[in-house]
Amino acid sequence: MTWLHHTFQEYPELAIFLTLAAGFWIGGLKVGKFSLGSVTGVLLMGVLVGQMDIQISANVKSVFFLLFLFAVGYSVGPQFFQGLKKDGLPQVLFAALMCVVCLVAPWLLAVAAGYNVGQAAGLLSGSQTISATMGVASDTINQLSVSSAQKQSWINAMPVCYAVTYIFGTAGSAWLLSSVAPMMLGGLDKVRAETKELEKTLGAGDPTQDPGMRSAFIPVTFRAYLVSEQSIAANKSVKDLEASFIQKGHRLFVERVRKADKSIIDPSQDYVIQPGDEIVINGRREYVLSEEDGFGKEIVDDELLNFPVENVNVYVINKEVIGKTVRELRNMDYMHGVPVQNLRRAGISLPVYSETKLERGDQIELVGYKNDMDRAAKKIGYAEIPTDRTDMIFVGLGIVLGGIVGAMSIHAGGVPLSLSTSGGTLIAGLIFGWLRSRHPAFGNIPEPALWVMNNVGLNTFIAVVGITAGPSFVEGFKQVGWGLFLVGIAATTLPLLAGIIMGRYIFKFHPALTLGCTAGARTTTAALAAIQETVQSKLPALGYTITYAVGNTLLIIWGVVLVLLMT
Numbered sequence: 018m019t020w021l022h023h024t025f026q027e028y029p030e031l032a033i034f035l036t037l038a039a040g041f042w043i044g045g046l047k048v049g050k051f052s053l054g055s056v057t058g059v060l061l062m063g064v065l066v067g068q069m070d071i072q073i074s075a076n077v078k079s080v081f082f083l084l085f086l087f088a089v090g091y092s093v094g095p096q097f098f099q100g101l102k103k104d105g106l107p108q109v110l111f112a113a114l115m116c117v118v119c120l121v122a123p124w125l126l127a128v129a130a131g132y133n134v135g136q137a138a139g140l141l142s143g144s145q146t147i148s149a150t151m152g153v154a155s156d157t158i159n160q161l162s163v164s165s166a167q168k169q170s171w172i173n174a175m176p177v178c179y180a181v182t183y184i185f186g187t188a189g190s191a192w193l194l195s196s197v198a199p200m201m202l203g204g205l206d207k208v209r210a211e212t213k214e215l216e217k218t219l220g221a222g223d224p225t226q227d228p229g230m231r232s233a234f235i236p237v238t239f240r241a242y243l244v245s246e247q248s249i250a251a252n253k254s255v256k257d258l259e260a261s262f263i264q265k266g267h268r269l270f271v272e273r274v275r276k277a278d279k280s281i282i283d284p285s286q287d288y289v290i291q292p293g294d295e296i297v298i299n300g301r302r303e304y305v306l307s308e309e310d311g312f313g314k315e316i317v318d319d320e321l322l323n324f325p326v327e328n329v330n331v332y333v334i335n336k337e338v339i340g341k342t343v344r345e346l347r348n349m350d351y352m353h354g355v356p357v358q359n360l361r362r363a364g365i366s367l368p369v370y371s372e373t374k375l376e377r378g379d380q381i382e383l384v385g386y387k388n389d390m391d392r393a394a395k396k397i398g399y400a401e402i403p404t405d406r407t408d409m410i411f412v413g414l415g416i417v418l419g420g421i422v423g424a425m426s427i428h429a430g431g432v433p434l435s436l437s438t439s440g441g442t443l444i445a446g447l448i449f450g451w452l453r454s455r456h457p458a459f460g461n462i463p464e465p466a467l468w469v470m471n472n473v474g475l476n477t478f479i480a481v482v483g484i485t486a487g488p489s490f491v492e493g494f495k496q497v498g499w500g501l502f503l504v505g506i507a508a509t510t511l512p513l514l515a516g517i518i519m520g521r522y523i524f525k526f527h528p529a530l531t532l533g534c535t536a537g538a539r540t541t542t543a544a545l546a547a548i549q550e551t552v553q554s555k556l557p558a559l560g561y562t563i564t565y566a567v568g569n570t571l572l573i574i575w576g577v578v579l580v581l582l583m584t
Contacts, residue, residue, distance in 0.1 A: 022069050029073045029484075036063045036480040037473075051188050056148045059476045060176055060483045067487015078481035082152045083442045085474030086573070087416050088467055089149070090446020093566035095378030095454035096363040097447050100563035108560065111524050112538040112567035115516045119145050119539065119568075120575045122511040124582055126504050132178075134158060134583040135171030136497060139178025141579055144508035145572055146186040146541060149439075151175045152478055153576030156437035161584060173486040176479075177493035182505025187543060189509050194536055195547035198517045202528040205551065212529040212554045218372065236369070237358045237384040238302045239272065241321050242312040244294045249311035256286040262300075262308065266371065268347045269300035269308065270354045272386075275321050295321060299385070300356050301369070327390050328358065332457045333379040334398030344371035346397075355385040355393045363562045368555040378454030399457045411449065411460040419445025443573055513539065526560065533560030538568040 025032040036059060044058025053061070100109040123144055127137035138154035141147075155172050199205040244250050250258050255271045262269045274284045275295040282288075290296060295316060298305055309315065333339060338346060343357060359382040360367045360375075367373060375381075381397065383390055394400035423441020453460040462470070486493075516538060520531030529552055536544040537560060548557045 025066070025069055026071055029071050032066050032069070032071045032484060033073070033077070033477060033480050036066050036484060037476055039066075040476065040480065053184070054187060055472065055476055056479055057180060057183050057187075059479045060180055063480045063483020064176065064180075064487045064490045067484040067490070070488055071484050073481050073484060075481075078152075078478045079438075081474045081477040081481075082149075082439060083416050083420065083474075084470045085478065086149065086152075086439055086443040087412060087419070087446040087449075088462070088470035088474060089569055089573070090443045090448075091415075091450035091453065091462060092446075092467065092471075093363050093569050094447040094450025094452075096376075096562045097566035097570060098451045099376050099378065100567060105563050107524055107526075108534055108563045109567055111516075111519060111526075111534055112564040113571065114519060115512060115535065115538040115564075116568055116571040116575070118515045119512040119572060120578060123508040124579060126508050127583070130500070130504055132497070133171060133174065134580055135174030136178045136501075137583050138171075138576060138579055139175040140182055140501070140505060140508055141575060142175065143179040143182030144186045144505045145512070145539060146183060146190065147569075147572040148179070148475060148479060149573045150576040150579075151179060151482065153437060153439045153573055154580050155482075156439050157577045157580040160437070161580070170489075173489045174493050174496075176482050176486045177490055178497060178501060181494070181497065181499075181501045182508065185502070185506050186509045187541070189506065190513060190536075190539060190541045191544040191547040193510060193513050194532055194541075194544045195551040198513070198532055198535070198548075199528070199551065201514075201517050202521055202531060208528045208532075209552055209554075211527065212552050212556050215527055215529065216370065216554060216556060236301055237299070237356045238305055239297055239299050239322060239326075240305055240309065241295060241297050241316050241318050242309070243314045243316050244290055244292055244296060245313045246292045248292070248313040249308070250290045250294075250296060250313070251292045252289060254287055254289050255284050258290065259286075262304070263348065266344070267300065267304040267308065268352075268356065269298055269304055270356075271296055272299045272354065273297040273321060273324065275318075281321060297321060299354065301358075325387070326385055327383075327387050329383050329390050329394060330380050330401040331383055331394045331397045332399045332401065332454070333375050333377055333381060334455070334457065335396065338375060338397050339377050341375055342372045343369055343375070346375065347371075349396065351393050351396045354389040355383050358382040358384045363566060365558055365562050365565070366555075367558050367562075373559070378451075401457070404461060405463055405465070407462050407466045408460050411453075412462065415445045415449040416442050419443070437577065440574055440577060443570065447570065529554060529556040530560035533557030534564045537561035537564030540565055540568045540572060 040059030040062040041055050043062060044053045044055040046052060099105055120141070123141040124137065127140055132140065135158070138151060142150040154175065158168050158171050161168065199208045202208050259270060271284055273281060273296070274288065274290065275281045277291065277293050295318065298312065346352060347357065357369055360369050360373065361380040362376065383393060419442040420438040421441070423438045449460060513535060516535035517531060520526045520534055526534060532548045532552070533545065536548060536557070545557060545561055549555055
């Protein structure tokens with residue numbers, strides 16, 4: 018053990034990877050539906066490993082933290098700036114006001130409890146489950162005109178308070194928004210009923226179908242049927258049959274036909290379907306299921322159904338498409354034979370409702386023949402080219418420019434004020450992410466690489482924080498005591514209740530959107546999943562994206578503001 022101890026002291030990089038491995042394992046363990054999560058798991062393991070008194074350069078955590086912040090900004094940038102437009106302003110204002118409560122509540126509670134700067138920053142970070150706040154607060158503390166020992170004491174106090182308050186910050190937020198909040202909005206039954214009514218107006222399809230069932234199937238399907246004399250397809254042209262579906266609000270396509278002579282064709286719009294023909298129908302699964310009784314007997318035929326199709330992600334870029342609803346897009350001539358399979362905004366999957374409006378930077382997943390896909394992609398915007406290469410020129414330049422701007426400071430009353438390199442990098446990420454949404458031919462960061470920047474970047478920073486604070490963690494916990502847990506409950510609860518009240522009485526949002534906006538402004542994805550399960554709908558996600566972008570930006574920057582308020 019002595020040899021192992023000396024090895025980790027001599028090679029601290031090994032201690033970091035040990036902390037990451039053990040932290041991710043601990044964070045993934047579940048008790049019921051609750052788990053600590055990777056960040057808290059890594060922090061606790063870092064504290065444990067840190068008992069070996071391992072010295073790690075502060076530059077290590079800075080490098081990984083900047084990668085994380087740029088990735089955060091890059092991910093939410095399109096929706097952050099999109100929200101500044103007229104349609105998104107109510108949600109932006111809601112998120113900004115709620116974020117102010119997220120700052121003021123922990124600040125006042127910290128002052129009342131007599132906490133120091135570091136303890137207050139840890140309370141803010143843990144109760145609002147925004148780990149990055151610790152990094153920004155640390156940068157700001159390092160700029161203060163106090164002794165190095167005082168700075169280190171405050172910085173070491175942060176992870177202690179974060180760890181104590183994070184548990185309720187995560188689990189409590191999900192419970193409050195999924196169980197308590199619906200009662201504040203008139204009761205769960207009322208919220209579910211109003212959500213179903215709104216789904217009808219958005220064109221959600223069969224309102225009696227459990228929305229959770231859709232995720233168990235591939236949204237777009239190809240099915241084959243034998244046309245009988247009684248079939249709705251018999252003696253109709255392909256054009257007339259497809260038009261009859263549009264009148265019902267569906268979009269289904271006849272892709273292939275096996276004629277009586279056993280030849281297989283890709284039918285023209287004028288082809289008249291005859292009894293005895295075998296046809297392949299293409300469309301969203303819920304639409305096919307709603308019509309299949311009229312087609313005839315379903316058949317399984319490898320030859321008829323064996324043909325190549327593509328799945329392509331297309332960025333919404335062209336002005337002619339921005340602002341259109343999914344229904345309007347589906348009815349465009351160039352969308353013939355091309356169903357919309359999925360819709361993502363700021364990395365969040367949205368329900369593909371007919372009346373959902375498309376925004377610049379949205380990613381639409383299309384399915385169909387290559388020629389049809391190429392035609393549709395050109396009209397919509399830019400088809401994503403699958404690649405595993407990250408544009409490191411884009412990433413490196415963004416971090417450098419943001420860091421330089423953030424490092425600039427002004428003096429107010431002798432106190433240096435600046436965004437810090439971390440705050441500047443976050444804003445650079447927002448701008449560069451927005452630029453990517455407008456010009457997606459450059460600046461690509463594949464999702465796996467973005468995951469590494471987000472998760473490995475943040476957790477490596479947290480690992481170093483935990484290891485560095487390890488020796489003083491126990492003493493720090495004795496100072497704050499279990500009373501901090503109760504303070505953390507209050508700091509978590511007050512902003513969430515304020516968000517529900519503002520959404521219902523001030524902004525008068527729909528109940529489902531109020532829940533989604535509140536979860537988004539607090540950047541609590543776990544709560545969004547719990548809300549959707551409780552109200553039995555994906556509709557709350559429509560209120561999550563813009564508020565998440567605003568919340569993720571302001572809550573991180575609050576690390577600077579809180580330090581200034583406490584000094």
